[in-house]
Amino acid sequence: MQIYTSKEIKEADANAASFGMDTFTLMENAGSGLYRALAPLLSKRDTIAVLSGKGNNGGDGIVLARYLKLNGYKADLIFPLGPPQTKEAAQHFSYFQSCGFEAAPFDREKHYDWIADGLLGVGTRLPLRDDLAEVTDWINTRKAKVAAIDVPTGVAGDTGDADPHTIHADYTFSLHGLKPSSLLFPSSTYFGETKAVGIGLPHTSKWKVWSEEDVIRSLPERSGNVHKGTFGTGLLVAGSDDMPGSAALAAIGAMRMGIGKLSVFTESGARNVIATLVPEATYLKRDFSKRLNDLGQKFAGVAIGPGIEPDEQLESFIHGVLKEPLPVVLDAGALHKRAYPKRTAPVVLTPHPGEFSRMAGIPTGQIASDRLRLASAYAQEHGVIVVLKGQYTVMAFPDGSGYVNTTGNSSLAKGGSGDTLTGMLLANICTYANIKEAVANAVYIHGACADLWIRENGSATLTAHEFSRLLPKVMHQLETAAKDAGKAPGLGNGDRFIKR
Numbered sequence: 001m002q003i004y005t006s007k008e009i010k011e012a013d014a015n016a017a018s019f020g021m022d023t024f025t026l027m028e029n030a031g032s033g034l035y036r037a038l039a040p041l042l043s044k045r046d047t048i049a050v051l052s053g054k055g056n057n058g059g060d061g062i063v064l065a066r067y068l069k070l071n072g073y074k075a076d077l078i079f080p081l082g083p084p085q086t087k088e089a090a091q092h093f094s095y096f097q098s099c100g101f102e103a104a105p106f107d108r109e110k111h112y113d114w115i116a117d118g119l120l121g122v123g124t125r126l127p128l129r130d131d132l133a134e135v136t137d138w139i140n141t142r143k144a145k146v147a148a149i150d151v152p153t154g155v156a157g158d159t160g161d162a163d164p165h166t167i168h169a170d171y172t173f174s175l176h177g178l179k180p181s182s183l184l185f186p187s188s189t190y191f192g193e194t195k196a197v198g199i200g201l202p203h204t205s206k207w208k209v210w211s212e213e214d215v216i217r218s219l220p221e222r223s224g225n226v227h228k229g230t231f232g233t234g235l236l237v238a239g240s241d242d243m244p245g246s247a248a249l250a251a252i253g254a255m256r257m258g259i260g261k262l263s264v265f266t267e268s269g270a271r272n273v274i275a276t277l278v279p280e281a282t283y284l285k286r287d288f289s290k291r292l293n294d295l296g297q298k299f300a301g302v303a304i305g306p307g308i309e310p311d312e313q314l315e316s317f318i319h320g321v322l323k324e325p326l327p328v329v330l331d332a333g334a335l336h337k338r339a340y341p342k343r344t345a346p347v348v349l350t351p352h353p354g355e356f357s358r359m360a361g362i363p364t365g366q367i368a369s370d371r372l373r374l375a376s377a378y379a380q381e382h383g384v385i386v387v388l389k390g391q392y393t394v395m396a397f398p399d400g401s402g403y404v405n406t407t408g409n410s411s412l413a414k415g416g417s418g419d420t421l422t423g424m425l426l427a428n429i430c431t432y433a434n435i436k437e438a439v440a441n442a443v444y445i446h447g448a449c450a451d452l453w454i455r456e457n458g459s460a461t462l463t464a465h466e467f468s469r470l471l472p473k474v475m476h477q478l479e480t481a482a483k484d485a486g487k488a489p490g491l492g493n494g495d496r497f498i499k500r
């Protein structure tokens with residue numbers, strides 16, 4: 001599913017209008033699309049209130065109400081704030097009346113099985129005015145199922161801000177594509193299951209949700225005449241005498257994800273721990289004062305950071321590595337405020353919000369509600385790939401494009417899960433030809449492992465070394481689905497609904 005800011009939606013509308021596809025027509029498409037998306041959830045016995053505001057979001061509601069009534073549903077079109085004020089919404093209301101229908105009064109005592117929220121869309125300016133907040137409060141105290149049009153009233157389109165009176169939707173049908181607020185916090189908690197509804201415009205967005213179908217389509221071919229050299233040798237710079245486990249977890253992630261060979265550059269005290277858990281890896285005794293030469297010839301990729309305390313030696317080692325022509329993943333102790341040299345091989349940074357705050361000099365409190373824009377700005381400014389971790393991990397690329405991941409759950413909020421992801425990323429940058437797919441698949445599959453875990457286990461109980469047995473299962477399902485192309489394995493979130 002594509003993601004659009006309000007500015008991009010306006011541009012798409014203006015472009016369509018310049019070819020005669022005007023707002024009236026788009027509103028018609030929106031309403032008929034909404035009807036087709038909503039009807040399968042309804043029964044003919046259900047009573048439905050379509051609450052329309054004065055703007056074009058309300059206009060979409062008017063068209064939806066017409067389709068519901070034309071198809072024999074018991075729908076009331078209600079204007080709790082007064083009649084439509086935009087030209088197109090008013091025209092659609094006239095047409096609604098010309099079909100022999102009338103608006104119904106706003107009766108607070110009447111019971112409805114469903115409420116469609118067409119009060120405000122992406123034209124929202126927060127906070128909600130009192131008369132509107134009174135209506136959203138009324139909706140939130142009903143037993144009815146709530147389907148929001150475009151966004152639940154009370155959130156804006158582009159940021160995670162939400163008014164305290166925001167509608168708690170069960171479903172949201174977003175027009176043309178998802179809005180950033182459906183993937184930001186706290187706004188996303190109001191959307192319910194979310195789906196994009198097409199309105200006849202071509203897709204032009206640089207941002208999308210990375211889906212199961214995308215993973216299946218982009219899994220690298222592993223059959224035929226292959227050997228361990230085919231899948232690259234990775235260098236993992238991780239772990240220390242005090243934190244040997246981080247290197248072990250990253251090494252497990254890399255090996256299970258499919259790297260050909262792995263060398264771990266670590267302190268000698270960590271080496272014994274790792275060797276018992278990952279006997280397949282080889283070891284290099286760590287000495288940051290020595291420059292590792294010809295990294296680009298010896299390795300297909302390098303990951304630096306899990307289980308290492310940042311210091312000057314590490315920093316100058318990283319500077320040396322960044323001069324080498326190979327893809328680099330930087331995590332944990334390797335994440336720092338620094339400038340990145342111009343290079344052709346990609347740099348992948350994997351901060352959680354606290355690390356991103358330090359790297360980018362942005363207060364942590366501002367990150368949750370604006371992570372797509374902030375990660376994208378950093379990626380473009382520094383020429384790096386930013387994997388901003390958390391629920392709905394954001395992957396921002398230097399060309400301004402990006403993906404949002406919807407797999408994963410709270411079981412990942414535990415020490416060690418980031419180390420595993422770094423190892424998985426290392427494997428993928430060594431084995432994929434396309435860096436965006438390498439990053440997105442590692443993030444997706446990491447989350448899918450956690451989703452598999454909570455199907456059978458308590459969400460608090462996941463420990464990162466379990467990835468050792470979760471990854472083979474998830475990979476098996478994906479590979480089977482890839483062979484049987486078109487058949488989704490049902491691991492995480494497909495393209496149909498973002499489930500919450």
Ligand SMILES: NC(=O)C1=CN([C@@H]2O[C@H](COP(=O)(O)OP(=O)(O)OC[C@H]3O[C@@H](n4cnc5c(N)ncnc54)[C@H](O)[C@@H]3O)[C@@H](O)[C@H]2O)[C@H](O)CC1
Nearest residue numbers: 026027055056057120121122123124125127128129150175
């Ligand atoms: N390409 C598309 O996706 C299309 C989407 N459509 C729908 O149009 C709305 C956006 O419509 P717009 O008229 O610009 O804005 P709204 O309807 O969201 O609201 C404007 C309306 O609300 C008032 N208002 C704003 N903030 C507040 C507030 N805090 N309290 C009270 N009132 C407020 C404002 O003054 C206006 O009167 C989009 O979401 C889609 O649903 C088009 O139908 C077709 C193209």
Ligand SMILES: [K+]
Nearest residue numbers: 117120149151
């Ligand atoms: K709405």
